[in-house]
Every structure is written in C-alpha cells, then in structure tokens.
Amino acid sequence: MKRIVLILTLIITCLAASWVPRMSNAEGAQQVPTTAPPAEFGYGFSQISADGNHAYQLGFNWIQSYYPPTAQQLTKVLYRVQVKAADLSDLAAFRSELADLGSQAGNFIDAYEIGNEVNLASEWGAPPVAADYVTLLCAAKEALAIADPGATIVSAGLATTGRVPGNWNGHVGHSGSAQDERAFLAEFVEGGGHLCADAIGYHPMGFRANYSATPDVNGGTPDTDCSQGLCFRSAEKIYEVLRNHGVANPRVWATEVGWIVTPPTACQSDPSWNGRLWQSVSPAKQADNLTGAFWYARAHWPWMEAMFAFNLDINYIPYYSPCEQMSYYSVSGRPAEARLGAMSKTMHWLYLPVTFR
Numbered sequence: 573m574k575r576i577v578l579i580l581t582l583i584i585t586c587l588a589a590s591w592v593p594r595m596s597n598a599e600g601a602q603q604v605p606t607t608a609p610p611a612e613f614g615y616g617f618s619q620i621s622a623d624g625n626h627a628y629q630l631g632f633n634w635i636q637s638y639y640p641p642t643a644q645q646l647t648k649v650l651y652r653v654q655v656k657a658a659d660l661s662d663l664a665a666f667r668s669e670l671a672d673l674g675s676q677a678g679n680f681i682d683a684y685e686i687g688n689e690v691n692l693a694s695e696w697g698a699p700p701v702a703a704d705y706v707t708l709l710c711a712a713k714e715a716l717a718i719a720d721p722g723a724t725i726v727s728a729g730l731a732t733t734g735r736v737p738g739n740w741n742g743h744v745g746h747s748g749s750a751q752d753e754r755a756f757l758a759e760f761v762e763g764g765g766h767l768c769a770d771a772i773g774y775h776p777m778g779f780r781a782n783y784s785a786t787p788d789v790n791g792g793t794p795d796t797d798c799s800q801g802l803c804f805r806s807a808e809k810i811y812e813v814l815r816n817h818g819v820a821n822p823r824v825w826a827t828e829v830g831w832i833v834t835p836p837t838a839c840q841s842d843p844s845w846n847g848r849l850w851q852s853v854s855p856a857k858q859a860d861n862l863t864g865a866f867w868y869a870r871a872h873w874p875w876m877e878a879m880f881a882f883n884l885d886i887n888y889i890p891y892y893s894p895c896e897q898m899s900y901y902s903v904s905g906r907p908a909e910a911r912l913g914a915m916s917k918t919m920h921w922l923y924l925p926v927t928f929r
Contacts, residue, residue, distance in 0.1 A: 615917055618880045635884075642680065655728065678723065685726045686728055702759035776805070785798040785805060
C-alpha cells in the first residue's frame with residue numbers, strides 16, 4: 573500500500589518570557605507571516621533630542637528625533653523634517669533647505685521622515701490635500717537623493733483619524749480640517765506619492781483598545797472596540813489600501829505607536845487633554861500594550877520594517893507643563909521602560925519542508 577508521510581511544517585518563534593504579552597489574542601493566535609520578516613527590524617523610540625544613548629541602553633537600534641543630530645549616535649537616526657503647505661509657495665527654497673540639511677547633517681542621519689500627520693490641517697497648515705503633499709515629498713526626495721544618497725525616505729506618518737464622513741472640495745472622507753487616513757493614502761498613491769518614498773509612514777496609535785483589537789470590529793468592550801479603526805492594528809488597513817491601489821511590496825514604518833497613561837485629577841481639565849481622556853490607560857496596561865505591539869508586528873507583519881514607541885522621555889523635559897499630554901505617552905520612569913528594555917529584540921524562524929512520498 574502506498575504510504576503517504578506528511579511532515580508538518582513547523583515555525584518556531586523563540587521569544588524571551590519578558591517579551592510575551594500578558595493579554596490573550598484569540599484572533600491572531602493562529603496567524604503567521606507568509607514571508608520572512610525583515611532581516612533587521614527597526615526598534616525605535618520617538619524623542620525630541622537627537623541622543624540615542626538612552627534608547628541604546630534599552631536595546632533599541634533607532635531613534636526618531638525632532639532635531640537634526642550633530643554627532644554620530646549609538647543608534648540609527650530617523651529625522652523628522654518639518655513640512656507645511658506654505659512650503660509650496662517656493663519649491664526652490666524648499667529643495668535648497670533639504671539639500672543643505674542632507675549635506676550638513678547627512679553623515680548622522682539614516683532616514684528622513686518628510687512631514688508629520690499631513691492629513692490634519694493642524695499639522696499641514698491648511699486643509700490637507702494629498703496631491704499637494706506629494707509635490708513636497710517628491711521635491712524632498714529629489715534634493716536628498718543628491719545631498720544624501722542612500723538615506724531612506726519615509727513619507728509623513730499619517731494620523732489615525734478614524735472614519736471621517738463628508739466630502740470637502742471633491743475629497744472623500746474629508747471634514748475640511750482632517751481627512752480619513754485611508755482616503756488620504758488612496759489619493760497619495762493615485763498621485764504617485766509612493767514612488768517618492770522608500771517606506772510609507774503611519775501612526776497606529778493604540779487609543780483605548782488593546783494592541784490585539786481587530787480593526788473595524790467592535791469586540792464589545794473598550795479594550796476590544798476598534799469599530800472606527802482607532803487601534804494599533806489599523807496598520808493592517810493601511811497595508812490593504814496600498815495593496816489595493818497597486819503597490820506591489822509595501823514597506824511600512826510605524827513612526828508613532830503609543831498608549832497614553834491616565835493623568836492626575838488636577839491635569840484632567842488641562843486644555844491639552846481635550847478629547848484624550850477617554851483613551852487613557854493604566855501604566856501597567858501601557859507596558860502590556862507596547863510590548864505586545866512589538867511582538868505582534870514582528871510575528872504577523874513582514875511588511876512592517878520599523879516601529880517607534882511614542883515616546884521615550886518627554887515627561888522629563890522641563891519646559892513642558894506637568895499636565896502636557898505628550899508627557900503621559902512617555903515610558904521613562906514607568907513600567908513600560910523596564911518591559912521594553914527586557915523584551916527580546918530577536919525573532920528566530922525555523923522552516924521545515926513538507927514532504928510527501
């Protein structure tokens with residue numbers, strides 16, 4: 573009798589115990605990447621200064637800085653370039669500024685993020701229009717290709733807005749002050765923006781939901797409600813938009829990932845907290861979600877090349893108000909700092925063949 577021997581394919585993921593998230597994920601438990609993950613994944617922190625020492629001590633290999641570095645860092649550096657709609661008025665000056673940046677600081681910068689949350693009028697400086705942003709992104713790419721060849725160009729991390737109704741000047745999902753990130757991204761690709769970036773930036777913030785919450789699904793509790801796409805795994809929908817619009821092998825960088833910690837009662841009426849208090853979680857939940865998010869991305873998203881926890885240490889910057897909301901995303905001095913430092917930064921994959929005979 574003909575024998576058929578099936579040797580099951582095994583995929584073994586070795587994770588340090590400290591990295592294994594404490595929350596269950598029934599939906600994703602059986603998922604595995606369809607391709608091997610990036611050879612070198614970017615474990616990053618967002619921070620204001622261009623000093624990678626603290627991040628390096630926690631085992632991270634990238635920082636995202638809001639100021640250009642003036643010296644070589646122990647980590648790689650993603651520098652966020654400020655971009656506004658007003659830059660469209662003088663493209664020659666904009667290109668010149670980028671060329672100067674690349675020639676002066678390029679030795680210390682590994683990647684450039686061109687802009688920040690440009691689907692919000694508050695960041696873009698005008699009602700957001702993807703085609704206008706594409707013009708500046710491509711101008712930046714052109715200038716930096718000459719001044720700092722080899723550097724990675726990342727498009728602006730889009731804000732997670734959730735589903736925005738309405739139509740503004742023919743742009744769907746647009747309120748005039750914000751555009752749904754999925755609609756903005758579709759227009760961005762249609763305008764050729766992906767051709768001027770090596771990776772697509774996105775901000776899959778966690779809001780109130782756990783890192784494992786399924787996008788566009790209300791799981792019945794605040795921890796599992798992502799019915800409006802306000803959760804970490806909204807990144808999966810960004811990947812879908814890219815694929816559905818013909819981008820063959822999308823590379824995505826999550827340039828801000830974070831959960832905000834509940835502030836003291838005295839801070840809850842601070843203006844910076846308007847519309848944010850509902851998102852807040854305990855310090856322990858922040859730690860669980862951040863370590864879980866890195867694990868989830870590594871285990872399930874081979875298209876995610878780098879993730880930056882927002883943020884490392886804004887809570888220790890003296891010129892911010894004690895109630896400044898950005899300080900409550902910080903991990904320094906909170907359980908998340910130790911947990912992120914202790915989590916394994918290595919994934920081991922073993923593939924055994926399926927054999928028939």
